[in-house]
Amino acid sequence: MNRITVVDENVESNISSKLSFQVVPSHNEFEIARLEIQIKKSCSLELFFTSSSKRWKIVIEVAEGVDSKIYCYQNLLNGKVQYRFQIPQKSTVEFYKFQGIASSKEMVEAHLLGEGATFHSFLKDISKEKETLDYYIYHDAPKTVSNIRNNIVTVEEGKVTLQVSTFIPKGMVGSIASQNNRILNFSDKKSEIRPNLYVEEYDVSANHSALIGRFSEEELFYLMSRGISEKEASRLLLKGFLLSDITNKKMRKKIELSTKKEWR
Amino acid sequence: MHTLEIKDLTVTVEGKEILSSFTLTIKSGEIHAIMGPNGTGKSTLTKVIMGDPTYRVEKGTILFDGEDITKLSVDERAHLGLFLGMQSPIAIEGVSNADFLRTVVSSKEGKNFKLFPFIKELDQVIDQLEMDHDMIDRDVNQGFSGGERKKNEILQMYLLKPSMVLLDEIDSGLDVDSLRIVGENVTAYQKESQCGILLITHYRRLLEYIHPTHVHIMIDGKIVASGDFKLVDYVEKNGYEKMEKKEVISGTCIVKELARHE
Numbered sequence: 001m002n003r004i005t006v007v008d009e010n011v012e013s014n015i016s017s018k019l020s021f022q023v024v025p026s027h028n029e030f031e032i033a034r035l036e037i038q039i040k041k042s043c044s045l046e047l048f049f050t051s052s053s054k055r056w057k058i059v060i061e062v063a064e065g066v067d068s069k070i071y072c073y074q075n076l077l078n079g080k081v082q083y084r085f086q087i088p089q090k091s092t093v094e095f096y097k098f099q100g101i102a103s104s105k106e107m108v109e110a111h112l113l114g115e116g117a118t119f120h121s122f123l124k125d126i127s128k129e130k131e132t133l134d135y136y137i138y139h140d141a142p143k144t145v146s147n148i149r150n151n152i153v154t155v156e157e158g159k160v161t162l163q164v165s166t167f168i169p170k171g172m173v174g175s176i177a178s179q180n181n182r183i184l185n186f187s188d189k190k191s192e193i194r195p196n197l198y199v200e201e202y203d204v205s206a207n208h209s210a211l212i213g214r215f216s217e218e219e220l221f222y223l224m225s226r227g228i229s230e231k232e233a234s235r236l237l238l239k240g241f242l243l244s245d246i247t248n249k250k251m252r253k254k255i256e257l258s259t260k261k262e263w264r
Numbered sequence: 265m266h267t268l269e270i271k272d273l274t275v276t277v278e279g280k281e282i283l284s285s286f287t288l289t290i291k292s293g294e295i296h297a298i299m300g301p302n303g304t305g306k307s308t309l310t311k312v313i314m315g316d317p318t319y320r321v322e323k324g325t326i327l328f329d330g331e332d333i334t335k336l337s338v339d340e341r342a343h344l345g346l347f348l349g350m351q352s353p354i355a356i357e358g359v360s361n362a363d364f365l366r367t368v369v370s371s372k373e374g375k376n377f378k379l380f381p382f383i384k385e386l387d388q389v390i391d392q393l394e395m396d397h398d399m400i401d402r403d404v405n406q407g408f409s410g411g412e413r414k415k416n417e418i419l420q421m422y423l424l425k426p427s428m429v430l431l432d433e434i435d436s437g438l439d440v441d442s443l444r445i446v447g448e449n450v451t452a453y454q455k456e457s458q459c460g461i462l463l464i465t466h467y468r469r470l471l472e473y474i475h476p477t478h479v480h481i482m483i484d485g486k487i488v489a490s491g492d493f494k495l496v497d498y499v500e501k502n503g504y505e506k507m508e509k510k511e512v513i514s515g516t517c518i519v520k521e522l523a524r525h526e
Contacts, residue, residue, distance in 0.1 A: 217318060222354050225314050226368040226420060227342035236367060240358030240403070 001071075005048040006056070009033055018043040032057050032082075044069040046250075051079040061086045062093055064114070071251050072097040076104035083107070089114025089141065098242075098251055100126040100258050107134045112144035112175075122245045123150040124255055126262055127158035127187075135164040139204075143174040151241055152183045152191075155262060159189035164208075165196040172201050179208035184241060186214070235259070266292045266329055266345065266427045268313070268460060273324035275305075275312050275485075282308045282319070284485035290460040292427065297463045297471055299496070300482035301504045306464045307351060309482075310430040313462075314348040315341050328428070343372065347426030349417040351433040351464075356404040361416070364404045369423050382423075389422045394445055410437025418449050429454075430462045435470040447473020468496050481507055 002015040011023050018041040024034040032055045039045070039062045047070060049056075058081065062068055074081070074097060087093050087110065095108075110119045119137065137146045152160055166177045181193045193210040215237045223233035239259045246252050268290045275283040282305045290296050298306055312319050313326055315338040326334050328344055336344075356364065365386065370377040390397055393415045405413050414434055421429060431450065435443055451474050454461055463474060471479075471493070479495040480487045481504065488507055489495060 218354055219356065221311075221314075221316050221318075221338060222350070222356075223364075224338035225342055225348050225350075226424065227339050227371045228367055229339050229371065230337070232367065232371065233339075236359055236364070237356065240356050242358065244358030244403070246358075 001044050001046055003046040003048070004035070004037070006035060007050045008054055011035065015045075016043065019045065026055070031055075034059065037061070039063065039066055039068045042067045044071070047072040049073065049081070050075045051077075051081065055080045057082045057084065059084045059086070060093070062088065062091045064088045065090045067092045067094075069094045069248075070096065071248055073251075073254065074099040076106070078104070080105045081107075083109065085110040085119060087112050087114075087117040087119055090116040092118040092120070094120045094122075096122045096124075096246060096248065096251060098124045098246075098255055098258075100128075100262075104129075105132045107136070109136045109138075110146065111138045111140055112146065114141045115143045117141060118145040118147075120147045121149070123152070124242045124246065125150070125152040125160075126242070126258055127152055127154045127160050128156045129158065131158070131160045133160065133162045135162075137164070137166040137177065139166070139168045139172045139175045139177065142172050144172065145176045147178045149180045149245060150182065151244065153238060153242065153262075154183060154185050154187040154189065154191055156187055157189060158185075158187040158191075160191040161194075162192065163194040163196070165198065166206065166208075168197075168199045168201055168204050168206060170200040173203040175201070175204045175206075177204070177206040179210075181208070181210045182241075183212045184214060184238070185212055266460060267327075268346075268428050268462075269325075269327040270309075270313065271325050271327065273312070273326065274322040275308065275319050276322055277308070277319050281322075282485055283312065285324070286486055288462075288480070288487065290428065290462055292460050293458045294478060295454065295461040295463060295474060295476045296478045296480060297465060297474075297476035297496070298480045298482050298487075299465060299499055304482050305485040306482055307432050310348055310432045310462065310464060313341075313430055314338060314346060339371075342424075342426075345427035347421050347424055347429050349414075349421060349429065349431040349434050351436060353405050353413045353417055355406040355408070357406055359404050360401055361404050362400045365400075365420070365423060368420060372424060385423065386419075389419050392422075393419055393449055395419065411439060411442035414438055414446055415442065418446055418453075422449075422453060425457065426459060427457070428460045428462075430464075432464045433466065434463075435465055435467055443469060444473065450474050468500055471496055483507060 002019055005012045009025050019039045021037040026033040035058045037060045085093055112119060135148060148164055154160055160183055162181055164179050164181055168175050179195050181195055183191045185191050191212055195208040195210045197206045197208055199206050219237055220233050242255050243252055270286055270288045273283055273286040300306055321334055325332050333341055369382055395415050434446060447470055479491055481489040
């Protein structure tokens with residue numbers, strides 16, 4: 001699998017000819033460093049991203065008719081990062097992101113530029129600090145598809161403000177937009193979800209669901225009725241919450257290890 | 265020999281009385297079927313026995329082998345040998361059936377848990393229940409049909425080997441073939457283990473596979489009539505309407521009616 005590793009401003013890579021990238025470093029603390037990735041043929045990419053106090057903009061451009069899977073492992077401490085996806089017609093991006101111990105401000109921007117452009121985004125996040133996440137999804141062509149699923153767990157001092165805004169302007173007929181935002185809140189701080197659907201066209205399908213809470217009594221009762229202790233049942237449910245949608249073995253393993261560490 | 269005794273149990277939820285001075289004793293080897301109209305407290309009964317914290321026990325006790333279990337947690341009751349096969353088993357996203365079942369059995373067996381015998385038994389029971397082996401890698405009950413969910417409950421029953429089994433409408437949502445498979449497997453387990461069974465059902469068909477030793481009619485949170493399989497025939501023919509009238513609530517009226525039929 002292709003791999004790009006970013007640690008502060010040091011970038012290492014091991015990639016095939018299916019993609020290329022360039023780095024535009026920042027010259028002072030106020031400038032934003034840029035990582036520009038071009039995906040030319042269908043492939044998978046691992047992106048390891050660790051940064052403290054630096055500001056990054058990661059631009060991912062996909063060629064027409066290309067299917068790509070991006071597995072992003074992010075570890076930010078007081079960092080700011082912006083992801084921008086440009087997805088042309090008949091192209092699909094699946095963006096899987098796992099992050100832990102985040103204290104960050106983050107923005108994900110996806111532009112669906114041509115018919116059939118599809119963006120699936122799956123965030124799995126264990127938050128121990130203050131975190132702000134903003135998603136902006138633009139359906140800039142008819143028959144485009146977006147599917148945003150955010151599963152976040154807050155522990156210790158974790159406090160998340162999650163805003164997801166989807167825009168479907170007039171004329172973007174046949175577009176499908178879905179948002180599913182869930183926060184399991186195990187910290188004393190108050191988290192927030194702001195789901196927005198800005199839809200100007202009638203001939204579309206758009207839906208969202210948002211939930212902040214803990215495990216349901218019903219789920220705990222079911223597991224405990226099989227002799228599983230409350231603690232073990234909670235661990236199992238947490239693991240399920242963070243592993244849903246993730247089929248990549250490496251990412252599953254990393255999530256399982258973090259779950260074990262955070263939920264002893 | 266195990267005994268489950270429910271004595272004078274009154275249960276409420278959000279201030280509403282669901283079970284009213286309910287009394288019933290089930291011993292090993294006995295199969296008790298409870299029938300009754302919708303909303304009469306049958307499912308509540310099974311959940312309360314299992315310790316669902318949604319319900320509040322106002323008075324009465326639940327004894328298992330003479331020990332008061334009314335205040336025990338759900339998992340503690342399961343460890344004593346109680347098992348509840350649910351009417352609507354929930355789906356758990358992201359947790360594979362394999363992971364779940366392994367956790368279930370290892371919670372019961374503790375340090376004695378051995379992976380190889382577990383896998384061997386699991387494979388055997390999956391075949392016995394005519395389930396698809398792929399289900400083991402799927403998320404718990406996620407995308408399962410009604411029949412698959414119910415078979416998954418019976419699979420768990422086999423793996424946990426309970427001594428007292430509560431089955432809440434295990435026949436709902438089953439096609440004729442699945443009903444036969446579930447019915448035959450419950451009966452086989454009961455014969456093998458000599459466990460006690462409390463069976464909630466609306467339909468005679470399940471009782472043809474799992475033949476009850478005792479049949480009870482439950483209305484408004486209490487048992488209004490008890491008997492043998494003839495009571496099932498009576499209900500099938502007459503419904504619950506007559507029993508709901510206060511003057512015929514006593515069991516003797518039912519017995520008289522039955523005598524007249526015979």
